[in-house]
Amino acid sequence: MEKETCIFRQTLTGYLNWTARYIQETYGVNVWFAEIMGRRWSYIAGSRGEESSLSPPSRIEITDRFGLVSDGWENIPSDESEAIISRLRETITAYG
Numbered sequence: 001m002e003k004e005t006c007i008f009r010q011t012l013t014g015y016l017n018w019t020a021r022y023i024q025e026t027y028g029v030n031v032w033f034a035e036i037m038g039r040r041w042s043y044i045a046g047s048r049g050e051e052s053s054l055s056p057p058s059r060i061e062i063t064d065r066f067g068l069v070s071d072g073w074e075n076i077p078s079d080e081s082e083a084i085i086s087r088l089r090e091t092i093t094a095y096g
Contacts, residue, residue: 012095013045019088020046027080029072036067062088 016033023031024047032046041059044066058073062085073081 012092015091015095016045019084023076023084027072027076029070029075031068031070031073034067034069036061036065041067041069060085063092066092 020031020033023029030047033044034041035044036042057069057071060068060070060073062068068085068088076084
């Protein structure tokens with residue numbers, strides 16, 4: 001079971017890193033992904049970027065266990081951001 005958990009985590013992390021790069025290259029928005037553990041959101045993948053925003057980052061819950069954090073999510077058109085979240089939700093649910 002431990003080996004399966006490790007493979008799951010590596011595969012999911014790779015997918016989330018790829019997604020973060022895609023969003024950054026396509027929309028110029030940095031995103032990172034976190035595992036939600038109660039009130040704590042623990043970084044697992046993506047890029048926080050080197051620029052800091054004056055506004056606090058947005059937290060978007062993808063599933064009960066995983067979320068997305070971004071300091072520019074509002075710069076992505078709403079129909080496209082909803083499609084991204086929907087795909088992420090489907091993929092994460094399929095992984096686990």
